[in-house]
Amino acid sequence: MTHPTIYRHIALLLLALTTIASAGIAQNTPGSAGEGGSQPEDDEAREIYEELDRRLGAVTYETATLNMRIVDPRGRVRERNLDTWSYNEDDVRQSLVKFNAPADVRGTGLLTLSEGDTEVQRFYLPALNRIQTIAGSGRSDRFMGSDFTYDDLGSQDPDAFTFTTLSHDRQAGRITVRGERNTEAAYAWADFMIDTERYVLLKATYFAEDGTALRELTADDITELREGIWRAGKLTMRDLIEERYTELVWTSRTIDEPINPMVFTERYLQR
Numbered sequence: 001m002t003h004p005t006i007y008r009h010i011a012l013l014l015l016a017l018t019t020i021a022s023a024g025i026a027q028n029t030p031g032s033a034g035e036g037g038s039q040p041e042d043d044e045a046r047e048i049y050e051e052l053d054r055r056l057g058a059v060t061y062e063t064a065t066l067n068m069r070i071v072d073p074r075g076r077v078r079e080r081n082l083d084t085w086s087y088n089e090d091d092v093r094q095s096l097v098k099f100n101a102p103a104d105v106r107g108t109g110l111l112t113l114s115e116g117d118t119e120v121q122r123f124y125l126p127a128l129n130r131i132q133t134i135a136g137s138g139r140s141d142r143f144m145g146s147d148f149t150y151d152d153l154g155s156q157d158p159d160a161f162t163f164t165t166l167s168h169d170r171q172a173g174r175i176t177v178r179g180e181r182n183t184e185a186a187y188a189w190a191d192f193m194i195d196t197e198r199y200v201l202l203k204a205t206y207f208a209e210d211g212t213a214l215r216e217l218t219a220d221d222i223t224e225l226r227e228g229i230w231r232a233g234k235l236t237m238r239d240l241i242e243e244r245y246t247e248l249v250w251t252s253r254t255i256d257e258p259i260n261p262m263v264f265t266e267r268y269l270q271r
Contacts, residue, residue, distance in 0.1 A: 045163035048196055055199045057093075058229055062086045064253040070146050073243045078145070080105060085263050091116045094264040105144065110134075111269045124269045131266055147215065147237040147246040166191065187214050198222065198230040213240050225255050 068080040080102065086095040091114075098109040107126040112119065121134040143149055193203040204217040221233030231253070238245040262268050 042164045045165040048165075048194060049163055049192075052194060052199045052201065055229060057088050059225070059255045060087065060089050061257055061259050062253065062255045063257070063259065065251050067247075067249045067251055068144075068146060069247040069249075071245050071247075080144070085259050087259055087261075087264060096263055096269065098269075099144070108144065109269045110143070111264065111266065113264065122266060122269060124266075129270075131269065147239045147244060148248075195222075195230075198224075199228075200230040200232065215239055225253070229255075 062085070064084045066082050066084065068082060070078040070080070072078075081100045082097055083100060084095065084097050087093070093112075093114040095112045096109060099105040099107065107124075109124045111122040111124075113122075114120075122131050123134050124131050187206040188209040190204060190206045192201060194200070195202055200219065200222055201217075202219055205213050206215040208214055216238045218236045218238075219232035219234070220236070222230055223233060224230050231250075233250045235248045236245055237248075
């Protein structure tokens with residue numbers, strides 16, 4: 001399982017990851033940083049997260065086109081364009097990310113197949129004409145040189161985490177939730193800022209064991225795709241250590257239109 005990237009339709013990242021997108025905002029409240037494992041489980045916080053997860057999974061089919069901007073510490077920019085497809089029903093989640101441009105990455109793709117507790121990621125690089133499996137420590141590597149990882153593009157299981165409410169402003173409709181991962185990851189825990197009126201992740205911060213903030217995800221341009229289902233039109237992941245960031249901007253998005261199952265196969269990944 002991956003951390004609550006929450007935007008799991010990012011492909012979910014890239015679609016969500018939806019999607020996947022995870023994590024929240026650092027707070028100067030007791031136990032918010034540097035004490036990732038000391039907080040007890042919070043029923044309210046878990047309910048908030050599970051409702052968020054439910055709404056993310058409410059869209060069975062989604063296709064999208066996105067632009068990616070990778071900005072290094074010197075301000076140099078690399079731009080890429082990609083398509084994503086995702087399918088989500090019951091405990092089956094499938095996603096495909098394929099790059100269209102520039103020419104040096106065209107055809108590169110990542111296929112993620114999840115069912116129950118099992119998840120497999122296949123990466124295809126046209127220059128090698130070979131499919132490789134992303135597993136173990138490789139899941140924390142940068143995806144295509146961006147500030148998102150392969151882990152960010154996977155799925156997540158709320159049962160793999162514990163949740164604690166750090167603050168709750170019902171008038172603003174937001175709650176900050178801490179999710180502590182019970183499996184190996186490139187960070188110790190993550191904090192979330194969640195809008196509990198629209199049930200959408202607004203901000204997320206990933207922490208090291210010593211409380212150092214490693215990465216920060218922000219969501220912007222939030223729109224309602226259909227009644228009660230909201231999605232961000234832009235995700236920004238910042239590497240707070242290396243002072244670089246990656247932006248993902250949706251230029252088109254379609255939901256609820258069936259996708260041919262062939263899309264989620266290795267044969268299609270290599271097309």
